[in-house]
Amino acid sequence: MARMTLSRRQALATGAAASAMLAAPSLSRAQSRPVMMHGIMSGDVAHDGAMIWGHADRDARMLVEWATTESMADATRVPALNVGPTTGHTGKFLLNDLPSDQEIFYRVRMEDLSDPTAVSEPLIGRFRTAPTGLRDIRFVWSGDTAGQGWGIDRDRGGMRTYATMRQHEPDFMIHSGDTVYADGPLEEGVALEDGTMWRNVVTPAKRKVAETLDEFRGQHLYNYLDDNVRAFNAEVPILAQWDDHEVTNNWYPAEILEDDRYTEKNVRLLAARGARAFHEMMPTRQSLEEPARVYRKVAYGPLLDIFFLDMRSYRGDNSPNRQEDGAPFLGVPQLAWLKRELTASRATWKVIASDMPIGMMVRDGETDFENMANGDGPPLGREQDIAEILSVIRAADIANTVWLTADVHYTAAHHYSPDRAVFQDFEPFWEFVSGPLHSGTFGPSEYDNTFGPEVRFAKHPEEGRANLPPSEGLQFFGLVDIDAATREMTVRLMDSGDTELWSTRLAPRLS
Numbered sequence: 001m002a003r004m005t006l007s008r009r010q011a012l013a014t015g016a017a018a019s020a021m022l023a024a025p026s027l028s029r030a031q032s033r034p035v036m037m038h039g040i041m042s043g044d045v046a047h048d049g050a051m052i053w054g055h056a057d058r059d060a061r062m063l064v065e066w067a068t069t070e071s072m073a074d075a076t077r078v079p080a081l082n083v084g085p086t087t088g089h090t091g092k093f094l095l096n097d098l099p100s101d102q103e104i105f106y107r108v109r110m111e112d113l114s115d116p117t118a119v120s121e122p123l124i125g126r127f128r129t130a131p132t133g134l135r136d137i138r139f140v141w142s143g144d145t146a147g148q149g150w151g152i153d154r155d156r157g158g159m160r161t162y163a164t165m166r167q168h169e170p171d172f173m174i175h176s177g178d179t180v181y182a183d184g185p186l187e188e189g190v191a192l193e194d195g196t197m198w199r200n201v202v203t204p205a206k207r208k209v210a211e212t213l214d215e216f217r218g219q220h221l222y223n224y225l226d227d228n229v230r231a232f233n234a235e236v237p238i239l240a241q242w243d244d245h246e247v248t249n250n251w252y253p254a255e256i257l258e259d260d261r262y263t264e265k266n267v268r269l270l271a272a273r274g275a276r277a278f279h280e281m282m283p284t285r286q287s288l289e290e291p292a293r294v295y296r297k298v299a300y301g302p303l304l305d306i307f308f309l310d311m312r313s314y315r316g317d318n319s320p321n322r323q324e325d326g327a328p329f330l331g332v333p334q335l336a337w338l339k340r341e342l343t344a345s346r347a348t349w350k351v352i353a354s355d356m357p358i359g360m361m362v363r364d365g366e367t368d369f370e371n372m373a374n375g376d377g378p379p380l381g382r383e384q385d386i387a388e389i390l391s392v393i394r395a396a397d398i399a400n401t402v403w404l405t406a407d408v409h410y411t412a413a414h415h416y417s418p419d420r421a422v423f424q425d426f427e428p429f430w431e432f433v434s435g436p437l438h439s440g441t442f443g444p445s446e447y448d449n450t451f452g453p454e455v456r457f458a459k460h461p462e463e464g465r466a467n468l469p470p471s472e473g474l475q476f477f478g479l480v481d482i483d484a485a486t487r488e489m490t491v492r493l494m495d496s497g498d499t500e501l502w503s504t505r506l507a508p509r510l511s
Contacts, residue, residue: 033121034056034058035120036054038224039123040123041125041282042106043238044237044298045237046129047129048100049094049097049098050094050129051092051095052095053281054110055083055090055224056083056090058089059084060110060120061081061082061110062093063109064093065106066098068102068103070126072124080111081093088214088281100132102128104129106125108125109122125233127235131300132301133301135484137303140174140236140477140478141176141477142406142477142478143176143435143437144177144437144438145439146223147181148439150198150439150440150469151201152201153201153471155199156470157228158226158227159437160470160475161228164496164498165236165477167498169235171300172238173236174239174241176355177241177242177245177246178243178246180219183247183248185208186206201222203221217277219277220278238282239308239353240278241310241355243311247267247275250370252315252317253267254316255267275292292313293310294312295309295310296308297345299347302346303347304482305345305350307341307352311354311355311371314330315328316328316329320368320369320374321372321374323381326380329385330385335388335389338352338389343392349400351404354403356370356407358372358453359416359448359450360408373448374448377450379450383423390423390425390426390451393426399509399510400506402431402506403432404432406434407433407435408435409440410441411476412444412455413455413493413504417454422452430491434476435477437475437477439475442467443460444460456504457493460474473497475495475496478491478494487510488508491504491506
């Protein structure tokens with residue numbers, strides 16, 4: 001498909017602004033203009049609009065313009081938005097009434113509230129609105145950014161997987177969770193097996209676990225200091241969901257932490273702060289009825305609907321997960337929403353963006369489980385929510401569902417079939433796993449036979465090795481193409497060096 005890209009000058013504008021801010025001598029507020037050192041973003045793109053995000057270094061007015069030409073000659077200015085401490089100096093503006101299937105260029109500036117003559121250098125981004133008719137679609141997905149002690153090492157090229165994904169010029173990215181590691185402080189130096197040092201950029205927020213709202217905000221802002229991330233965010237809309245590390249490892253709402261790193265032990269309070277920071281620092285569209293809500297549908301034309309799940313906010317306590325009458329997991333409203341929206345969808349492909357995999361067992365300690373899988377046998381505990389979804393898909397004859405996920409820090413392709421499963425009331429389907437984007441690499445996981453997963457491909461560290469640094473090259477993303485002519489979906493599992501590790505082409509069932 002034809003794609004437009006920013007000029008080199010425009011693509012590097014964000015990086016130049018941040019580098020200047022970091023390198024320049026200290027200036028008084030009166031001597032300097034506002035700086036957007038964390039770049040700009042778009043997200044939750046639709047056929048008629050998208051969310052625009054920006055961040056200022058002070059109280060400011062966010063000035064946004066958009067145009068259909070790279071020159072911005074036909075620019076339309078939208079009403080200014082004040083940004084200040086109540087939002088962590090971030091601004092989110094929903095651009096509406098845009099033409100469908102159109103390349104949109106947007107320009108963001110920040111005007112100092114105390115001095116209207118002090119205006120930041122403009123940053124320019126772009127996105128393409130979703131189509132209302134048939135056209136080719138390309139997107140990427142992955143998860144897990146800046147975890148396990150691996151932050152931004154500029155001498156090693158920073159977060160390089162983002163640069164690799166950007167080269168594919170995707171229409172959007174699904175960030176499948178663990179967008180930050182709020183529970184993972186960074187050290188300046190980490191000794192590697194080869195005798196070299198990994199040298200992290202470290203900010204005050206990354207020196208301790210996040211507890212205050214500002215500390216949670218700082219987790220996100222840290223990632224945006226990376227040149228590759230800012231360049232990617234300016235050109236590729238982000239569709240984000242969360243998992244556990246946006247708050248703390250393996251959390252559940254009723255948990256009281258037994259972790260000496262935390263002075264605030266109440267996870268429900270920490271989660272409220274983490275959720276607010278997540279939505280402030282990500283270009284998400286929020287529900288007026290439930291502002292912290294993560295689950296939602298993003299419609300991307302007649303070929304694709306994406307259903308984002310939240311497997312974190314509504315769950316019960318982590319446990320052995322063997323309750324015969326089920327266990328709280330997705331929550332009644334989310335489960336009803338998913339069944340209703342899947343049944344109503346008329347898109348060819350229904351992608352279910354899950355923040356955790358279905359058949360891989362993710363443990364929390366020796367006896368408890370973190371996700372739904374809990375060992376061989378019939379659906380028990382949290383598995384019953386998954387069984388209910390799969391049964392509805394079969395009963396309603398919902399065709400062409402594909403599950404995408406991350407979480408486990410390696411890449412894999414899983415085929416599920418009732419022929420191999422203890423629970424058999426479902427149609428065969430695929431689940432594809434990717435990640436990490438820039439974190440430690442682990443694996444492999446254990447599997448259970450409840451839904452009959454078969455591993456068709458997996459790449460992970462050799463046995464006995466864990467938490468491999470990004471410099472080892474085992475960082476992964478998925479690349480998906482949907483062909484408008486055939487409606488076929490091609491899924492590729494890629495690494496940070498842009499090697500295609502495995503692929504498959506899925507032919508849709510057309511009614």
